[in-house]
Amino acid sequence: MSEIVNMKNICKSYYIGDQEIQVLKNINLKVEEGEFVSVLGPSGSGKTTLMNIIGCLDMPTSGKYILCGNDISEMNEIELARVRNKEIGFVFQSFFLLPRLTAVQNVELPLIYSDIPQKERRKKAEVMLERVGLADKMNNLPNQLSGGQQQRVAIARALVTEPSLILADEPTGALDQKTGTSIIEYFEKLNAEGKTIIIITHDIKVAAHANRTVNILDGKLTEGVVSG
């Protein structure tokens, strides 16, 4: 199995005035292909910053980050955009579907940025929506869908580029218990199909669904209990 994420001594600090605030302290994290990892931590623990770095949305202050064999710290903005497009599928807490686009158009969105012809884009998006069970909602606008359905559209959008890593930030945070559970179960199903998944969450029940949990507290990472 190949390594998807390999972080060595990742630090991230911000400056407020002259004061340095260390958000991440010497993070070491490895995620192998096919793993389902949850990053568990309370708010303010630095887990969002960690997710931004894993997702190549932010650069570490120091340390080395290798994503699917690419050294992120040496990339420029355009190369980072390409890596995000090809290697990572994002799922956000509040879905972030574009309200003016239909479900299928939303799923197509990442493909627009990867030089895939229009017809093929539509086809792939439709296939993906069928997979998440929304074949009959293709042309609905997001506000015509329930929260769970919206999150499934977002998952379809994350999957459509066939990324190496699905990165989910509190994917159940905006959903009720029952829908949240079904979404998490969907992630388990995807993992069973071989997808590598990292979930960032503060909810221990959500984290328990993953094969491996790492805890983050005050910017430090500790390996958690491996759950069944």
Place this chain on the structure above:
Amino acid sequence: MNITKNKLRSILTMLGIVIGVASIIALITIVQGATNNISNEVIKLGGNKIFINVFGTPLKQGLTQYDAEQIAALDNISGVSPTISGKTAVIYNNKVLKDIVVEGKNEVYFRADPELLSSGRAINILDLGSKNQVAVIGSNIVRELFFGINPIGEKIIINGMTYTVIGTLKESTGFSLGSTNDTVIIPYTTALRCLGVENISTLDAYLEDTNLADQTVLEIKGILNQAFNYNEDAYNVYNMGDIIDSFQSIMSMMSMLLAGIAAISLVVGGIGIMNMMLVSITERTIEIGLRKALGATPFAIRLQFIIESIILSLIGGITGLVLGALLSYLLAAIIGIGVSISLSTNILAVGFSASVGIVFGYMPARKASRLNPIDALKSL
């Protein structure tokens, strides 16, 4: 796309461009139409004409017939038409018209413009030779003296002498310079004798080749210098071609000026678009952040916003074009001139509005492309 979802705002934003383009089109078209109209009138008066105006000296108050013949004898002159004018009463059948301009002219004047006559015949060389008492009368004179009567062959009294009406002049309309509607024209030889005027005060010389006009003007000045003993204040020589040229350059300058003023509203419109784009970027921070997270490069984001801005200003530009065209035709119909909207005007308007889109869209687009995706996604 965002444009269609915020219809009212988009329309209001485009309004600046619409008004700008419409006013540019209308102004250019109207001024051009008016210029062409006036130019045509002036050319009708004679682009091949040289006007000679004589003020004279105390010793010699105007040109003599001999001077006129000398000018007529120049190589590049096909003919000269002297004018002697006076104001006097014209009487027909006890109806009296006071202060009518009576002009003495020759056959060359009528030959130069075959469309001058409405009916009857022109003054010919025989009338001049035998100083016939014949008259060609303007359309207003016909209306006032001969209402319901065919004037040809009727007798009128000018300055106490009887003249036979041999022709009538066409009504001159519109901007016509030197309207002849209220004029009575008689042979100039007759005029010299009967109007109590001894000298020719204006002379039109007709050119054979307008390219040689400058040379001919010099030759005419030579003759006039001899006639007036090198007193250059005694006369003026105008080349009609020069007058047309300078008139046209003044008009085109004016149309540029007006278009320039209208262009200011395009700039204002552009600022409106820039403002709307900036507002829209603020509203769409999440969208921009999301697109970036999904792999949009800064270039792709910039392109998206510039295209939106170009579309906005192009729609505005094309609407303005249509509106401006309608406005031009409407105004032209009211003023009574013919207009045509040239292709270059269309290209100018559409090109201008597209570039407004690019110029004023660039800054907001760049701002959007530089947005940090983390901040953008946090802004929920």
